[in-house]
Amino acid sequence: GESVGLHLPTLSVQGGDNSIINCAYSNSASDYFIWYKQESGKGPQFIIDIRSNMDKRQGQRVTVLLNKTVKHLSLQIAATQPGDSAVYFCAEMGADSSYKLIFGSGTRLLVRP
Amino acid sequence: DTGVSQNPRHKITKRGQNVTFRCDPISEHNRLYWYRQTLGQGPEFLTYFQNEAQLEKSRLLSDRFSAERPKGSFSTLEIQRTEQGDSAMYLCASSLWAGKGHTDTQYFGPGTRLTVL
Secondary structure (H helix, E strand, O other): OOOOOOOOOEEEEEOOOOEEEEEEOOOOOOOEEEEEEEOOOOOOEEEEEEEOOOOEEEOOOEEEEEEOOOOEEEEEEOOOOHHHOEEEEEEEEOOOOOOOOEEOOOEEEEEEO | OOOOEEEOOEEEEOOOOOEEEEEEOOOOOOEEEEEEEOOOOOOEEEEEEEOOEEEEEOOOOOOOEEEEOOOOOOEEEEEOOOOHHHOEEEEEEEEOOOOOOOOOOOEEOOOEEEEEO
16 A cells, blocks of 8 residues: 655554653644544545644644744643554645645554553 | 535546546535545645635645536536546535634545545
């Protein structure tokens, strides 16, 4: 299948530990952000989103933090499981009144059993 | 499964041939997006439609690329006179846009992997 994420930064965590994946976005005018998970051979899968008027949003086992001052996003995954192993991308939208997503460079998450 | 579907999943073609990909969005989604992804990179925007209208095209979309969404439902992406540099994963996404001030959450299909020999 498709090999996604060659030469990407890799985060290796022990199963059961918490994971934090970081992302620097490019445009201070972006107003909507999404985290996607991509497994090999598959399309990106929506995980969680956040608007620029918020600084934190929680989902099931995941939390996204937004720091607009330094243009930084993070994705926290609680009690990481082997099924969480994938490449994770952050994406931003809205800087130029466009609805296209601009993706950051991904991070590969490897969960050790 | 009522997610975004794409066909074919894989396409191998010789340089100079034309190829066409199809995307079926989530039912009732009014927006449909095309992206391209190369190995080790995040997806890059190509173009998008709202209903049948093509609202934005990237500079990446050369004259050899054309996309249509004639009835506001499925879409096709055609590449004419393919080149080896066109080898990539072509991803389709759809969204239900409710108007200005609302978010435009895009849900992706599995992609079509194109290999140009």
